Amino acid sequence: MKIVVLGGDGFCGWPASLHLSDLGHDVIIVDNLSRRRIDEELGASSLTPIRSIEERVEAWREVSGHQLRFVELDVAQDYDGLVALLADERPDSLVHFAEQRAAPYSMKSPGHKRYTVDNNTNATHNVLCALVDAGLDTHVVHLGTMGVYGYGTAGMKIPEGYLDVEVRLDEPAEGTVSQQMLYPTNPGSIYHLTKCLDQQLFAYYAKNDALRITDLHQGIIWGTHTDQTLRDERLVNRFDYDGDYGTVLNRFLMQAAVGYPLTVHGTGGQTRAFIHIRDMVRCVQIALENPPSRGDRVKIFNQMTQTHRVRDLAELVARISGATVELVPNPRHEAAENDLHVSNDTFLDLGLEPTLLEEGLLVEVEDVARRYADRVDLDKIPCTSVWTKEQQPGVPVSRTPAGQKTA
Numbered sequence: 524m525k526i527v528v529l530g531g532d533g534f535c536g537w538p539a540s541l542h543l544s545d546l547g548h549d550v551i552i553v554d555n556l557s558r559r560r561i562d563e564e565l566g567a568s569s570l571t572p573i574r575s576i577e578e579r580v581e582a583w584r585e586v587s588g589h590q591l592r593f594v595e596l597d598v599a600q601d602y603d604g605l606v607a608l609l610a611d612e613r614p615d616s617l618v619h620f621a622e623q624r625a626a627p628y629s630m631k632s633p634g635h636k637r638y639t640v641d642n643n644t645n646a647t648h649n650v651l652c653a654l655v656d657a658g659l660d661t662h663v664v665h666l667g668t669m670g671v672y673g674y675g676t677a678g679m680k681i682p683e684g685y686l687d688v689e690v691r692l693d694e695p696a697e698g699t700v701s702q703q704m705l706y707p708t709n710p711g712s713i714y715h716l717t718k719c720l721d722q723q724l725f726a727y728y729a730k731n732d733a734l735r736i737t738d739l740h741q742g743i744i745w746g747t748h749t750d751q752t753l754r755d756e757r758l759v760n761r762f763d764y765d766g767d768y769g770t771v772l773n774r775f776l777m778q779a780a781v782g783y784p785l786t787v788h789g790t791g792g793q794t795r796a797f798i799h800i801r802d803m804v805r806c807v808q809i810a811l812e813n814p815p816s817r818g819d820r821v822k823i824f825n826q827m828t829q830t831h832r833v834r835d836l837a838e839l840v841a842r843i844s845g846a847t848v849e850l851v852p853n854p855r856h857e858a859a860e861n862d863l864h865v866s867n868d869t870f871l872d873l874g875l876e877p878t879l880l881e882e883g884l885l886v887e888v889e890d891v892a893r894r895y896a897d898r899v900d901l902d903k904i905p906c907t908s909v910w911t912k913e914q915q916p917g918v919p920v921s922r923t924p925a926g927q928k929t930a
Contacts, residue, residue: 525613525614542804618811729819834848
């Protein structure tokens with residue numbers, strides 16, 4: 524099939540694009556390279572050296588024989604350009620990664636909050652509106668987040684998007700009526716809030732315009748390599764370790780590799796959902812191969828394979844690496860402890876064989892970090908973005924983040 528991957532130069536978009544191309548699909552990457560500009564703004568960079576998008580695409584052609592196409596376009600700002608691209612290419616499917624993805628970055632300042640809402644919400648709505656405008660029946664697969672649910676379980680497994688409820692009828696009627704509703708959202712950051720807003724946009728366009736949409740509520744990614752990124756160093760994926768973009772388990776493994784204490788926020792009692800990067804690309808494939816029918820409601824999958832408590836992960840990494848663990852103040856406004864139980868039956872029923880947390884894979888990630896340890900800037904490791912002014916009183920906030928565009 525012909526697949527447009529929005530945000531295909533990013534942490535999730537790049538390995539997913541390679542995976543889909545390797546399956547023989549015609550893949551078009553659409554990105555405006557904003558993640559690279561955010562690196563410049565933050566004075567940080569991927570631990571792994573990332574080649575230009577042109578070098579990446581050419582390297583993939585050389586090692587695989589497949590042709591990736593790249594279009595530089597800001598889908599949040601250039602609506603007319605997006606409509607023209609979709610009308611010209613008429614893709615069978617569209618994978619939407621084109622959103623600012625970091626919760627800490629979204630909380631850095633009022634400017635970063637506004638930028639995240641403007642960019643993410645505009646990008647999603649422009650995509651949906653453009654598909655209707657162009658008269659296309661293109662299946663949209665969107666990368667969402669488990670964070671839309673919040674991190675409390677109310678004594679039950681979090682279902683895949685929808686909650687069965689019984690509504691008691693008012694008098695004089697008797698009995699109850701069974702209904703199904705979107706699981707109530709409880710975002711923990713402005714970034715997570717934008718994913719909640721996405722859900723409402725998806726529900727509306729599926730109902731009103733019969734768009735076919737799959738929303739993937741993803742856990743925290745760990746790991747570095749996929750089968751495709753291993754083929755050539757020019758294809759290596761991002762390895763973010765800084766306090767804004769570094770995901771927790773990868774960050775621990777990098778800290779262990781360079782002899783830096785594993786920084787656990789608060790008590791470390793936060794339980795989170797996780798998924799290996801190899802499973803992420805496989806889940807995107809499965810979602811594309813199992814689209815909803817026209818007129819169906821939005822399909823929602825919980826894209827995760829395991830849940831872990833943060834301090835348990837730190838203790839595991841410390842045990843296999845000899846690193847020390849250090850408790851630091853939590854920059855987030857969240858419960859110190861939580862349990863998390865999640866249903867992920869759909870992907871399992873469709874054939875996903877999860878890559879579970881194993882010491883061998885942890886060592887593999889640590890080895891990658893050790894290989895590029897000379898690129899680490901230790902000053903970028905601590906998270907300096909805080910959720911409330913009370914956590915860091917008297918510190919001025921910037922009004923506008925550098926680089927106002929994103930893919």
